[in-house]
Amino acid sequence: MTQKNRLQGGLIDRSRSYTFRFDGKTMTGHAGDTLASALLANGVRLMGRSFKYHRPRGPLTAGSEEPNAIVELREGARQEPNTRATTAELFDGLVARSQNRWPSLAFDALSVNDRLSSFFAAGFYYKTFMWPAAFWEKLYEPMIRRAAGLGSLSLQDDPDSYDKGFLHCDLLITGAGPAGLAAALTAGEAGLRVILADEDYVMGGRLNAETFSLGDMAGHDWAAQTVARLRSLPNVRVMPRTTVLGAFDHGIYGAVERVADHLAVPEAGKPRQILWRIYTKRSLLTAGALERPIAFENNDRPGIMLASALRAYANRWAATPAQRVAIFTNNDDGHRTAADLHAKGVKVAAVIDTRPGQPVSTDYEVLQGEIIDTAGRLGLTRITVRLAKGGTREIECGALGVSGGWNPNVSLTCHQRGRPVWEEGIAAFVPGGTLPDGMTVAGAAQGLFSTHAALTSGAEAAAQIATDLGHAATKPDLPQAEDAPVQITPFWHVTDAKRAWVDQQNDVTAKDVKLAHQENFVSVEHLKRYTTLGMATDQGKTSNMAGLAIMAEIAGKTIPEVGTTMFRPPYTPTAMGVLAGRSRGTDFRPVRKTPSHTWAEEQGAVFVEVGNWLRAQWFPRKGETTWRESVDREVLQTRKSVGICDVTTLGKIDVQGTDAAAFLNRIYCNGFAKLAVGRTRYGLMLREDGIAMDDGTAARLAEDHFVVTTTTANAVSVYRHMEFVRQCLFPDMDVQLISTTEAWAQFSVAGPNARKLLQKVVDPEFDLSNEGFPFMACGEITICGGLRARLFRISFSGELAYEIAVPTRYGDALIRRLMREGQEFDVVAYGTEALGVMRIEKGHAAGNELNGTTTALNLGMGRMVSQAKDSIGAVLSRREGLNEPVALKLVGFKPVDPTHKVPAGSHLMTKGAPVDAAHDQGYVTSACYSPNLGHHIAIGYLKSGDQRLGEIVRLVSPLTGFDHDVEVVSAHFVDPEGERLRA
Amino acid sequence: MHDLIALTPLGARDPRRDHHLGHSLIEVTDVALASVAARLGREADAAALVATVTGAEAPAPARATASAFWMGPDQWMVEAPFATHEDLARQITAQANGAASVTEQTDAWCRFDLKGDRLADIFERLCNADLRRFTGGKAVRTAIEHLGCFLICRSPTHVSVIGPRSSAGSLHHALLTAMKSAL
Amino acid sequence: MIINHPLLGPRDAAEFVYKGDAALIHRPDGMAPDALEKFIDYGYLRDNPAGEHRELWFHEQGDRSWLVVTRNTLTHEITSVELARDVARREGRSK
Secondary structure: OOOEEEEEOOEEEEEEEEEEOOOOEEEEEEEEEEEEHHHHHOOOOOOOOOOOOOOOOOOOOOOOOOOOEEEEEEOHHHEEEEEEEEOEEEEOOOOOEOOOOOOOOOEEHHHHHOOOOOHOOOOOHHHHOOHHHHHHHHHHEEEEEEEEHOOOOOOOOOOOEEEEEEEEEEEEEEEHHHHHHHHHHHHHHHOOOHHHHHHOOOOHHHHOOOOOOEEOOEHHHHHHHHHHHHHHHOOEEEEOOEEEEEEHHHHHHEEEEOOOOOOOOOOOOOEEEEEEEEEEEEEOOOOOEEOOOOOOOOOOOOOEEEHHHHHHHOOOOEOOOOOEEEEEEEOOHHHHHHHHHHHHHOOOEEEEEEOOOOOOOOOOOOOOOOOOEOOOOOOOOEEEEEOOOOOOEEEEEOOEEEEOOOEEOHHHHOOOOOOOOHHHHEEEEEEEOOOOOOOEEEHHHOOOOOHHHHHHHHHHHHHHHHHHHOOOOOOOOOOOOOOOOOEEOOEEOOOOOOOOOEEEOEEEHHHHHHHHHOOOOHHHHHHHHHHHHOOOOOOOOOHHHHHHHHHHHHHOOOOHHHHHOOOOOOOOOOOHHHHHHOOHHHHOOOEEEOOOOOHHOOOOOOOEEEEOOOEEEEEOOOOOOOHHHHHHHHHHHHHHHOEEOOOOOOEEEEEEEOOOHHHHHHHHHOOOOOOOOOOOEEEEEOOOOOOEEEEEEEEEEOOEEEEEEEEOOOOOHHHHHHHHHHHHOOOOOOOOEEEOOOEEEEEEEOOOOOOHHHHEEEOOOOOOOOOOOOOOEEEEEOOOOEEEEEEOOOOOOOOOEEEEEEEEEHHHHHHHHHHHHHHHHEEEEHHHHHHHHHHHHHHHOOOOOOOOOOOOOOOOOOHHHOOOOOOOOOOHOHHHHHOOOOOOEEEEEEEOOOOOOOOOEEEEEEEOOOOOOOEEEEEEEEEEEEEEOOEEEEEEEOOOOHHHEEEEEEEEEOOOEEEEEEEEEOOOOOOOOOOOOOO | OOOOOOOOOOOOOOOOEEEOOEEEEEOOOOEEEEEEEEEOOOOHHHHHHHHHHHHHOOOOOOEEEEEEEEEEEEEEEEEEEHHOOHHHHHHHHHHHOOEEEEEHHHEEEEEEEEEEOOOOHHEEEEEOOOOOHHOOOOEEEEEEEEEEEEEEEEEEOOEEEEEHHHHHHHHHHHHHHHHHHHH | OEEEEEOOOOEHHHEEEEEEHHHHOOOOOOOOOOHHHHHHHHHHHHOOOOOOEEEEEOOOOOOEEEEEEEEEEOOOEEEEEEEEEHHHHHHOOOO
16 A cells, blocks of 8 residues: 555654555555554555444544544563554564454444434433343343444463662653743753653644744754753753653642653563653643644544644645545644645645634635535545535545634643643633642643643743743743634534534434433533543543533533543553552562571472461471371471471561560560560560450560560561650650561571480580570570571470571571481471461461450450550550450360361351351351371350360361361360460 | 671671672671760750761751761761771760760661662552652651662662661662562 | 752652651650540641641651651741751750
8 A cells, every 4th residue: 555645744754664564565665654554655544443333544633632543552471451552663574453343344343333322322222222131131231242342352471571769850841832942941941950841742732743844944943952951951851652640639740751652572571661760849731732623523533643644644644544535623723734735735725614703715605604514434535514605515534623622721720630721712611629739730731722822821930930940041042932712712613513523432422412401410520420521541632522512502501611621640551560560479579588597408409478478387308298198297207306497587676775664564464574684575465446456475575675476467567666655755765776587597407306416516514404595484595506596595495495596698598407417316397287286286376366356365365465555555455345254265165076077167057047247156266187186176265165165166267168066175285284385 | 805606687607699680789787877966955966966067067857978877856867887896886976965865776787779770660569769869868767678778879870778687688689689680 | 849958958758657646756655644635636636727836746767766747737848947856855855
């Protein structure tokens, strides 16, 4: 196919030709083209099918506000649906497909919907697919989705990467048209740190699409020269291909930079897009204005577009949808399009102006009238004009430029709930209400439509901002530019039309707006939801205004009385990938590795995620075919001889100061003031509402020095809580806190041979005998000939056990040494599963029991809550509601039939009583197979459980159908007297 | 002398070194760390202790000296060569005279030093610190890929990232990825 | 949002963890005879103003200071930021 509609001139690079494919057809375009401009140059007007009626559509615009020319780009895993052909930068080898059509764009079977359109009016879905309810999920929704889908997903992983980043500036300027460029120049030369962002790949905004001169230069040359000047300033960051998506609190903006969307494949290691969080002192919105269409009968045929778009295609991209065009306008700007196209050698068949006294031309005919119909199945061939002087006229043309006036692009001014205000002089909304912190608006975005006004308002706004920020600013030499006043008589739609499209993306007609009003959807927000006007990828950038103007007309109100819908971020559609950034797959969040990780990997350990930690879950040995075999072996061998477990993940907090003991007395519900130096104590922390928060131990290393441990999961929140108590509640206690969790590698050495094993590594001057280092002792020691270490005689497993800590860098060496020295005892490494089994066998509470609903009383530790001191949570733990006689108590359970499991999460019911929530007796929190007892065991909470030992209760899980009897027993299944751990 | 072999935070015998387009990313393991927090009412004495130990005035908020950086109100981290100061916390405690709570922090952290001319381009992909405005002696704590890290600006072409040791692998991966992405 | 830390200057609110009403500083005396009543007020009865609100924020990814931030809940305007420890002392939490 040849570029039959390629014109002379333009800002494309004809020396570089690109081959691309659209719906399987190969064509050529040039560097600088968008997909839409290249298609138009190749004579393609039809680029998509509409959402609901599958009507043939071509581009309405030449920018990101495009509702119609929505295509799928690229192939394979990089296939991307719903991209706008009007902004997609052409590259060599680009492959694009039209969407929402079958079997082909020219013949779409579902265009039958268009014939049935009387059934599909606004609210059709709400009214039709209501009943029966079951049909919605199974039949209606899949059917509607297939019929009304936009693009399709590749269903493959995105092979590209995306970055996130952070930028700082004094002034963010959004939009690099004449106002933005003048502002950037002013602020940049004043020494401000400036970021100039524009969504386009060529900066200059409308200057690139117009033929005006600025001083003695073409507008686009001035833009290019100014951008070059800005790039030379070290304090200015020029960011093309960057869309500012949203204005957030306190001067924070979000923006997406499309680093590699214009390349077939991003460079190795480079992202495709970057999501920037921009911290600003001030911002200047110079986002220009968007032209709006007029609604009339069949105004959606391919070839009908905004007049400014027709002009932009001709001037910037040297492309036209047809060689014979017409213009329909209610303002003077429409005539500019006619003049520009005429100058490019395109035949202007007529300009139809709705106003009396319209400008005249010697180059083409100007008619006063309204377009009442159009023809052309897959593209415009003819328009019918109702002349003001009477009668109608048919005009042959392949394209029609429509100009209904311009809307300042106020989107970002609304992101902090600013509400635009109506300005009669330009018949449009301008920024109003509360703008985002620090935002100023200039140029067309403010409603100043001439190039002169854009330049001066941009420069003046920037100079004021520079002054505000303490910089001396001089206004730059700005070139002379056109300063035409706005001449417009509002005209929104041609009356009596049957199907005059207001929102082309959502197939909403002027009649649908009327229907909504008739059915009492009179609020503009209701109108939007009922008709879907202004939804989907374009968010009504070209359609909202006409929709609410028609609404106002029907309701007999003024436009400002009707008001606007709220604009929200993001300004344009944003890929999920860039919101995710690098946080995908295994990089979703950081991993924490224990000091023994490398060693455990060598042993073939199976790892489990515990928060961000990777912990060894069990250590399979050759011949073991199930995890249970490994875990049973680890448990039995630990209880028989000695086992080692990495417990580094438990939180460790260093508590120092002369008031350290007094502070812990506040933090823990039990007493710590009298704990002797060299001793450790179990402590239970309550929340202020009396619920158990966390438990652990506190070891007193010196009079003014404790080491507190927390559970792995709560290490962060407990530290935060302790800082709250220290800084906010008791600011004059002499106590200092710091986390040392990662500083020390800590291993549990448990089992009857634990002491013998440790004696082989602990330096001989330290007495480990039961008398010299009894249960709950702690101390600073040295090992292996002088390495500083800490030793705690504490036991989670219930065995004779120690926890030994060394500086983390030596953790790997220590576990290797312990395993080597332990060979004579058949030492075993055990993972978190065996740890869990042993603590359930001992009835020790863990996260399942400290689950945010349970109290010290529930845990069987009610008496630990000291009455003799004021500690966090003590008072509210004494509330009546938490101390009912039938309170839940932690007890053990064993199955009556020893072959049965005792699944955690199951609920307990009294024998013979109904199985329902009203008769619930409690629930099982933790369960396991006990290799020591040879059957499953569990612990859990049972109402008055401590008084029901020996009772047979029903354990049910209605979800899984489990229903068996269990016996209530003590939670201490193994060594209930605690003789082993004191041995 | 004990015979246990130390591993680096990345789990090797020797520190990791990476280079990319004139920039280096070096794992630093030969520095001992100890936190020094003033006891109540002894704030001036604690600052003086830091000054004595480091030979420079105790750094102000968000500042660092050659061998100390500010961590929080009346709290500093002191740095010293590991070979001679493995026992840094005890050495400082011995001089503290009860003015400060000193805690060994050497192995709580991993440290990666980035050197090169375009460090700001790298760090703007990692964290919200405004590195382009950093001069030597700046020290901030912020999040890099969810990890709380200190950024110590030794000079505009030399920044130390001190992050949680257990996540050294994730932090190194993030830093190296950002280098390759940004440069 | 940006929180203007009294020691560190403007910091992104993402570095902070929110707790709630700064009235939590005024923890009652747990040994007082009417402690239970007082703690029920303290724990459960809080104002939820549409407008200016004094709140506790923790600089978790920073210097680990608790701050008292005065923030308008309607506009997010922050009018004052202080170290909670200073506020606590001023408001009588010293021993």
